[in-house]
Amino acid sequence: MSNIKLSLIFCCYNVSKYLDEVYKWLCEQPYQNIEVIFVEDCATDDTKEKLFSLVQDPRMRIIENAKNLGLSESRNVGLKYATGDYVGFPDPDDIFELNWLSEIAKIAEEYNPKIIITGMREDYENNDKLEYSKHIISSYSGYIDENNFSSLIDLENTFLFGYMNNKFYDRKFLVENKFYCKPLALKEDFEFNINVFNVVDNFYILNKPYYFYKKRRNGNSLTSKFVPDYFEIHLNSVLMFKELLERKGVLSDSAKSLLVDRFFRYFLSAVERNSNQQANLSFSQQKDWIKNVIESDKRIAWFLENKRFMRSKLKFLPILVDLKAYTSIALLGHLVKYIKQYAATFFTKLK
Numbered sequence: 001m002s003n004i005k006l007s008l009i010f011c012c013y014n015v016s017k018y019l020d021e022v023y024k025w026l027c028e029q030p031y032q033n034i035e036v037i038f039v040e041d042c043a044t045d046d047t048k049e050k051l052f053s054l055v056q057d058p059r060m061r062i063i064e065n066a067k068n069l070g071l072s073e074s075r076n077v078g079l080k081y082a083t084g085d086y087v088g089f090p091d092p093d094d095i096f097e098l099n100w101l102s103e104i105a106k107i108a109e110e111y112n113p114k115i116i117i118t119g120m121r122e123d124y125e126n127n128d129k130l131e132y133s134k135h136i137i138s139s140y141s142g143y144i145d146e147n148n149f150s151s152l153i154d155l156e157n158t159f160l161f162g163y164m165n166n167k168f169y170d171r172k173f174l175v176e177n178k179f180y181c182k183p184l185a186l187k188e189d190f191e192f193n194i195n196v197f198n199v200v201d202n203f204y205i206l207n208k209p210y211y212f213y214k215k216r217r218n219g220n221s222l223t224s225k226f227v228p229d230y231f232e233i234h235l236n237s238v239l240m241f242k243e244l245l246e247r248k249g250v251l252s253d254s255a256k257s258l259l260v261d262r263f264f265r266y267f268l269s270a271v272e273r274n275s276n277q278q279a280n281l282s283f284s285q286q287k288d289w290i291k292n293v294i295e296s297d298k299r300i301a302w303f304l305e306n307k308r309f310m311r312s313k314l315k316f317l318p319i320l321v322d323l324k325a326y327t328s329i330a331l332l333g334h335l336v337k338y339i340k341q342y343a344a345t346f347f348t349k350l351k
Contacts, residue, residue: 007084
């Protein structure tokens with residue numbers, strides 16, 4: 001057996017119905033040199049009782065938060081107690097390939113990378129029934145050093161970059177550099193990875209869909225919590241990724257295309273969210289918000305100047321911006337909202 005010890009931190013809040021499956025996987029998967037930390041975050045269901053009834057393995061322990069801390073702070077708690085060579089933060093309501101940890105350990109022992117990134121399989125479920133799956137894998141595979149950091153562009157293009165749950169990190173590297181998770185309304189994983197990748201000089205891509213990410217909905221509509229700072233958070237994420245690519249010297253034309261596509265995608269998504277009842281904005285106020293962003297927010301100037309690099313399905317959106325067709329953009333947001341509500345499967349596939 002490998003000498004590499006893997007720490008897995010599961011942050012548990014109202015996940016009782018999924019714990020039997022993840023515990024069974026932990027007990028049955030072949031790699032034995034593991035440490036499992038369940039951080040119980042004051043759940044309002046029977047998560048705590050389920051954990052204490054299940055966890056008998058001496059390699060596993062339960063840490064109880066004195067109060068509800070949220071995902072990021074619970075991860076920090078787990079990291080404080082972890083002792084493994086590498087640490088991962090999988091979600092307790094997802095599932096995994098049985099040999100995932102064995103391959104992670106082999107890579108860690110042979111290459112000693114700062115980060116190991118795994119491909120994913122996204123499972124779209126409706127009322128606990130699988131509707132369809134898709135594999136999310138990179139065009140790159142293997143050990144990546146500073147000579148090939150253009151692979152970051154591909155990782156973000158496939159959305160493999162931003163998640164923490166599909167990665168294992170060199171634990172000492174995290175601790176020595178004082179990397180901890182920051183509580184945010186959205187994009188917590190993304191900001192953590194930006195900070196880490198700013199410092200790393202190597203990583204490894206395990207280009208197999210070993211992490212099965214569950215995307216669940218109930219009924220025919222896609223729902224997401226309303227976050228007033230949605231656009232601010234997402235704009236900052238694109239700007240941070242741009243700065244990372246500049247720092248690594250890989251701000252190529254393909255990178256510009258990705259960044260501009262991301263900006264307009266998040267912009268339209270913010271317009272759609274502003275049309276929701278929770279936003280409490282009249283149609284006139286929605287148009288004013290669009291106008292203010294386009295005409296007054298200096299942070300978006302780079303994206304407007306480089307809109308010629310856009311390659312996505314939304315290539316028409318910069319045209320509407322140039323025409324100052326704010327009414328049309330607001331109406332487009334309403335259209336997206338109705339598609340999400342009444343044709344959710346079509347919307348996720350289109351996305």
